Amino acid sequence: MSLSSFSLKPVLTGRKTVLRPFTEADADVMREIIEDPEVVRFTYEPSTELTPERLRSWYGSRAAAPGRLDLAVTDPATGEVLGEVVLNEYDPDARSCTFRTLIGPRGRGRGIGTEAAGLIVAHGFEELGLHRIELGAYAHNRRALHVYEKVGFVVEGVRREVQRRDGEWADEVIMSILDREWAALSSTVR
Numbered sequence: 001m002s003l004s005s006f007s008l009k010p011v012l013t014g015r016k017t018v019l020r021p022f023t024e025a026d027a028d029v030m031r032e033i034i035e036d037p038e039v040v041r042f043t044y045e046p047s048t049e050l051t052p053e054r055l056r057s058w059y060g061s062r063a064a065a066p067g068r069l070d071l072a073v074t075d076p077a078t079g080e081v082l083g084e085v086v087l088n089e090y091d092p093d094a095r096s097c098t099f100r101t102l103i104g105p106r107g108r109g110r111g112i113g114t115e116a117a118g119l120i121v122a123h124g125f126e127e128l129g130l131h132r133i134e135l136g137a138y139a140h141n142r143r144a145l146h147v148y149e150k151v152g153f154v155v156e157g158v159r160r161e162v163q164r165r166d167g168e169w170a171d172e173v174i175m176s177i178l179d180r181e182w183a184a185l186s187s188t189v190r
Contacts (some may be wrong), residue, residue, distance in 0.1 A: 005128050006090060009063050012071065012119040017112045018072040019085060019119055024060030024074055028051040029081045033104030040167065042141040043102060068084040068097075069123075073107060082107030087133070095131035098126065101144075101145045113144075117151045125182045138165065145173060152185045153177045176184050 009021035022030075033039060034050060063071040068088035072081045083103035090097040099121065103113045106123035124130040134155065137144050154174035 003126050005069050006069055006087075007064075009069065009071070010127070012123055013076070014115040014119050016076070016110060016115045017078045017107075017119070018074050019116060020061040020074060021057040022070055022072050022084075024056045026081050027052065027055040027059045027135060028180050029104075030059055030072075030084065033083055034126070035082075036104055039102050039104065040044060042138055042144065061166065066114065069120070069128075071120060073101075073103060073112060075107070075112075080106065081115070083111060085116050087120060087128075089129075095129060097130060099124075099133050099135045108143075114147045114150050117147060120153055121182065122186070123178045125179050130177055133177050134172050134174065139171040139173050140165070145175075150179055151177070154181070 010019075011021070012019040013038045031050060033053065034055075058072075067090045068086065070084060070088075072084045073085055074081055074084040083101065085099070085101045087097045087099055099117070101113065101117055101120075103116070121133055124133050133153075134156075135148065136159070137148065139145075141156065155168065156174045156176055159172040159174060159181065163170050
């Protein structure tokens with residue numbers, strides 16, 4: 001696999017969601033999702049102000065971004081953007097990258113996040129030839145941790161009290177999945 005593999009931005013279709021490349025037009029709905037109180041509670045604070053112009057530039061450039069794959073999570077019936085899934089921080093020597101996702105309020109509680117995570121992880125292993133995908137999530141984000149476990153991620157450890165969230169110290173759970181673990185899961189009913 002080469003960095004150019006990440007240059008191909010696929011459309012990944014499931015039963016509950018379609019993952020597709022971002023366009024500049026997705027910036028407004030992504031701003032709503034990013035500013036959702038639950039998303040803010042469970043993700044890192046943005047390091048810069050998320051102006052409409054900055055978001056349009058960011059989401060407008062995702063389709064051409066090398067070394068990473070950012071896909072919009074959409075509703076197949078309406079085309080509405082519900083969130084995002086991202087493979088980034090690609091390490092070609094280790095054939096590894098990190099994974100992150102966020103789902104806005106209209107996409108929650110419907111199994112969309114689980115399916116979206118499974119679709120992009122499958123793409124990472126089966127099409128990009130990755131060996132390892134890892135993530136970090138706050139320990140208080142129980143719904144996300146449950147989704148990641150359902151997809152096949154395994155807890156590797158905890159970074160204790162990494163950041164103050166809502167006036168309290170928050171732990172970060174580090175999880176990963178390896179290509180052979182994915183292959184074993186893929187051979188069973190998922």
